[in-house]
Amino acid sequence: MSVQFAHGADNSAQSFTKGVSVVSPLISDFSSTTFTAASGEKIVTVPNGELWCLNFIFTWLVTDATVGNRNYRLEVKDADGNIMFYMSTGANTTASSTRRTAFIAGSVRDSTAVDNQVVVPIPQELWLGAGWSFRVYDVGAVVAKDRLDVSYQAKRFKGL
Numbered sequence: 001m002s003v004q005f006a007h008g009a010d011n012s013a014q015s016f017t018k019g020v021s022v023v024s025p026l027i028s029d030f031s032s033t034t035f036t037a038a039s040g041e042k043i044v045t046v047p048n049g050e051l052w053c054l055n056f057i058f059t060w061l062v063t064d065a066t067v068g069n070r071n072y073r074l075e076v077k078d079a080d081g082n083i084m085f086y087m088s089t090g091a092n093t094t095a096s097s098t099r100r101t102a103f104i105a106g107s108v109r110d111s112t113a114v115d116n117q118v119v120v121p122i123p124q125e126l127w128l129g130a131g132w133s134f135r136v137y138d139v140g141a142v143v144a145k146d147r148l149d150v151s152y153q154a155k156r157f158k159g160l
Helices: none
Strands: 002-007 013-017 020-024 026-037 042-045 050-062 072-077 083-088 098-105 117-122 126-128 133-138 147-158
Touching (some): 042 147, 050 117
Antiparallel strands (some): 002 013, 013 020, 026 147, 042 133
C-alpha cells in the first residue's frame, strides 16, 4: 500500500511505501488554467503520472433567464469515482445574474455574497492523485445554458 499525500520540506511530493520514501520532482509551482463551459458544469481530471495540490478554484457564473435558484458545488472524486470531498457555495444564484465563487484553501466560509462573490473553504492541502477529478456544477441542475468559467491553480508533481 502506498500513501501519496505527504508534502516534503523541499517543496516536493513524497510517496511512502512500506517505510520507503520516494521524492518526485515538481512539474510546476503553479499551474493555472481557465475553462468556459456552456453546460453550466466543468470537470477537470488529473492526468496519469501526476499528483496535484489545489490552491484555489475560481468560478465566474453568468446565469440565463430560466427561473430557478442555482447552488454551485465543488465535488472531488477519486480515480474510482468515489466522492471524497464536496462543498457547496451556500448562496443561491438567481436567474439573469452573475456570481463569482472562490474555493480557497484554508479560507473562512462566507454565509452571504458580498459584491456578488462568495468565498468557500477547501482543505489547506487538497491533494488529487492521477485519475482524480474535481467538478463544479449546479446541485439542482436548473439549466444547462448557464455560462461557467472555471480557473484553478495547483502545484503539479510527476511520477506518482
